[in-house]
Amino acid sequence: MILTLFFLTLLTSSNALPSTLSPREICTPASFSNPSKDDTPAILSALQKCGNGGRILLPKGTTYTIRSPIDLSACQACDFQINGLLGVSTDWNFWSGQHAVFTIISGQAAVIRSDGNTGIINANSYGVTTSYKEPSKTPKLFSITNSSNIHFSGLKLKNVYGTAFEVTAKTTGMYFYDMDIGTEDSTAPPTDGFQISDAKHVYINNNTIRADGACVMLLPNASNVQVEDTTCITSGSTNLGPSGIEFQLVIGTGLSYVRNILVKNFRAIGTMNVVALWTGQETREVHTIEIANATFDNVTMEGPVKQAVYLEQCRPGWCDYKARLNVTGTSFRKFKGAALKGSEIKCLNKEDVCGFSEEGWNVKSGG
Ligand SMILES: *[C@@H]1O[C@H](CO)[C@@H](O)[C@H](O)[C@H]1NC(C)=O
Numbered sequence: 001m002i003l004t005l006f007f008l009t010l011l012t013s014s015n016a017l018p019s020t021l022s023p024r025e026i027c028t029p030a031s032f033s034n035p036s037k038d039d040t041p042a043i044l045s046a047l048q049k050c051g052n053g054g055r056i057l058l059p060k061g062t063t064y065t066i067r068s069p070i071d072l073s074a075c076q077a078c079d080f081q082i083n084g085l086l087g088v089s090t091d092w093n094f095w096s097g098q099h100a101v102f103t104i105i106s107g108q109a110a111v112i113r114s115d116g117n118t119g120i121i122n123a124n125s126y127g128v129t130t131s132y133k134e135p136s137k138t139p140k141l142f143s144i145t146n147s148s149n150i151h152f153s154g155l156k157l158k159n160v161y162g163t164a165f166e167v168t169a170k171t172t173g174m175y176f177y178d179m180d181i182g183t184e185d186s187t188a189p190p191t192d193g194f195q196i197s198d199a200k201h202v203y204i205n206n207n208t209i210r211a212d213g214a215c216v217m218l219l220p221n222a223s224n225v226q227v228e229d230t231t232c233i234t235s236g237s238t239n240l241g242p243s244g245i246e247f248q249l250v251i252g253t254g255l256s257y258v259r260n261i262l263v264k265n266f267r268a269i270g271t272m273n274v275v276a277l278w279t280g281q282e283t284r285e286v287h288t289i290e291i292a293n294a295t296f297d298n299v300t301m302e303g304p305v306k307q308a309v310y311l312e313q314c315r316p317g318w319c320d321y322k323a324r325l326n327v328t329g330t331s332f333r334k335f336k337g338a339a340l341k342g343s344e345i346k347c348l349n350k351e352d353v354c355g356f357s358e359e360g361w362n363v364k365s366g367g
């Protein structure tokens with residue numbers, strides 16, 4: 001429905017042109033159907049030809065091999081349909097030097113979707129064979145920067161090592177619908193489903209996210225992020241994580257904020273901290289961490305989870321505490337289920353503004 005409206009908008013705006021409406025141009029890139037050959041050049045030339053207002057079609061039943069990065073930025077007011085399978089090559093030596101497999105830089109009004117939920121992107125863990133993760137070397141599957149009005153829907157992402165989606169650098173208007181991230185038959189779940197920083201208006205709706213780090217990570221200056229009707233399934237058991245919605249506000253100096261967050265109808269499955277807030281152990285300069293207007297409404301926990309709400313701050317006297325929490329309008333409503341540990345949502349320092357509240361709390365803790 002959302003997508004239909006979006007295309008109507010596109011059609012309406014092209015109606016403004018005096019000429020008669022030309023049909024959407026369709027490009028179907030050829031595939032070598034050979035894992036040792038790179039289909040990226042064919043996809044890039046389809047983007048050059050049909051990316052401006054047209055459609056790129058990767059048909060059902062066709063397999064494409066991605067041996068080099070794909071810049072989707074040329075998809076402007078374009079419909080990029082993945083109905084077949086995109087397989088990322090298992091060449092860690094190559095991928096470990098790349099920032100991302102797919103990038104969108106200053107993109108506008110792109111739709112990347114599967115028509116009929118048949119599209120699969122298999123990252124094949126970029127060929128990593130050990131369980132050792134090198135976060136600084138692991139590419140993102142998608143990196144979206146300085147872009148607006150980008151829609152993703154109906155895709156399954158498998159064997160994503162590292163982060164599935166990075167959304168940053170002033171991006172505004174990101175829509176993720178009906179996505180299955182870290183699909184069940186994956187051998188490796190992603191570390192993080194979404195990493196959102198310096199971005200606003202990000203909508204994650206009806207997604208299933210499997211992760212062993214965080215399903216959704218909110219980094220400095222993320223605002224107006226809504227996660228609705230979404231299931232988070234975590235595995236792995238590090239001391240710190242995993243987590244459902246994680247606020248990681250330890251980076252930088254000065255002010256970092258997370259504002260206007262809505263998490264609604266959220267299912268959390270696995271031994272995780274459902275909501276985790278980290279303020280970091282040390283910062284050299286005074287750092288204000290602002291969390292304003294964050295609502296968690298109707299959170300169902302299955303597992304038991306580790307803890308419903310986990311807040312970690314540096315204890316006064318234990319470390320050089322220079323982070324100041326400024327939390328206003330942050331409420332946890334209708335949490336239900338079981339947790340191994342109780343939640344004590346209290347700030348530790350007298351300088352902190354600690355505006356957390358709970359309503360309809362129905363969490364059984366202690367096992
Ligand atoms: C961001 O994108 C806009 C177009 O939407 C462009 O004019 C601007 O130069 C881009 N900024 C950067 C830093 O890339």
Ligand SMILES: *[C@@H]1O[C@H](CO)[C@@H](O)[C@H](O)[C@H]1NC(C)=O
Nearest residue numbers: 117154177178179180206208
């Ligand atoms: C949610 O997404 C799945 C695909 O992951 C789809 O089959 C289902 O129809 C969607 N549900 C709604 C209510 O849109």
Ligand SMILES: *[C@@H]1O[C@H](CO)[C@@H](O)[C@H](O)[C@H]1NC(C)=O
Nearest residue numbers: 198220221252254255256257
């Ligand atoms: C966040 O926003 C504040 C205030 O606008 C700015 O000073 C800070 O540099 C931003 N941080 C990041 C990581 O974008």
Ligand SMILES: *[C@@H]1O[C@H](CO)[C@@H](O)[C@H](O)[C@H]1NC(C)=O
Nearest residue numbers: 224225226259260261262293
């Ligand atoms: C609070 O956040 C929600 C969710 O993003 C938003 O819809 C609402 O407008 C925000 N309220 C204010 C007062 O900014």
Ligand SMILES: *[C@@H]1O[C@H](CO)[C@@H](O)[C@H](O)[C@H]1NC(C)=O
Nearest residue numbers: 229264265266267298299300
């Ligand atoms: C609460 O969320 C669950 C899914 O997590 C959903 O099935 C249920 O209908 C929601 N309840 C309300 C009152 O919206």
Ligand SMILES: *[C@@H]1O[C@H](CO)[C@@H](O)[C@H](O)[C@H]1NC(C)=O
Nearest residue numbers: 288290291292326327328353
């Ligand atoms: C705390 O955040 C609120 C809401 O954004 C803001 O109005 C207030 O000025 C901040 N207070 C401090 C002490 O930073």
